[in-house]
Amino acid sequence: MTAGPSKPPAGGAMLPHSIVLNARQMPSYAYGHRSPIWWGTLGFAAAEGMGFALAIGAYFYLVFINGNWPLSAPAPDLFWSSLFTLVMLASLWPNHMAKRNGGREDLAKSRRDLVIMSVIGLVLLGLRIMELGSLHVRWDQNAYGSILWFLLGLHTLHLVTDIGDTIVLTALMFTRHGHGKRFSDIGDNAFYWYFVVASWAPIYLLVYWFPRWW
Secondary structure, eight states: OBOOOOOOOTTOOOOOOOBOOOOTTSOSOOOGGGSHHHHHHHHHHHHHHHHHHHHHHHHHHHHHHHOSOSSSSOOOOSHHHHHHHHHHHHTHHHHHHHHHHHHTTOHHHHHHHHHHHHHHHHHHHHHHHHHHTTSSSOTTTSHHHHHHHHHHHHHHHHHHHHHHHHHHHHHHHTSTTOSTHHHHHHHHHHHHHHHHHHHHHHHHIIIIIHHHHO
16 A cells, blocks of 8 residues: 655655555455454344344234234144254354354365255255144234234245355355355354344244243
């Protein structure tokens, strides 16, 4: 990095450029909070978290104005949703390993971890499909059905988003692009998965256990 040309003296001759900072040796990517993508992911999660909060608020509003809850339907079955929850919790360990090995820039282990996370993601999608079939209410049946499907649909959207990103990143790591900034991308992807798992916890309690307690 060089400074701009100095103001020419009275004679008209230009002074030579002076080096302020040699940026050639600076890294082109970083990890964690030192990466702009990490902050973008954090902002994305914060905005989406507010969307979840608004949807949960709408759920409680419907409970308040109706009193009798759930409306014209039994509470959803617990089997598929609980199995889905257990698999999500189990995914935290390989997700942590992917983040750690990506930070170490270990290509072989990063590839392994991403393949595992891709498979887990596809399994979760299969479980979510089975889960949707055990709600005992259609999305257009009443207000209860609408808010139920909206909450699960909102979380499914985030699930699909992260799984798609993981599969694409996995494919890239098996090509000539599997180096440098891609390792930083693994950490950002893992960070977002933590948000997907954390956002499921209140929805699971609200959808499956709250009607039983109420």
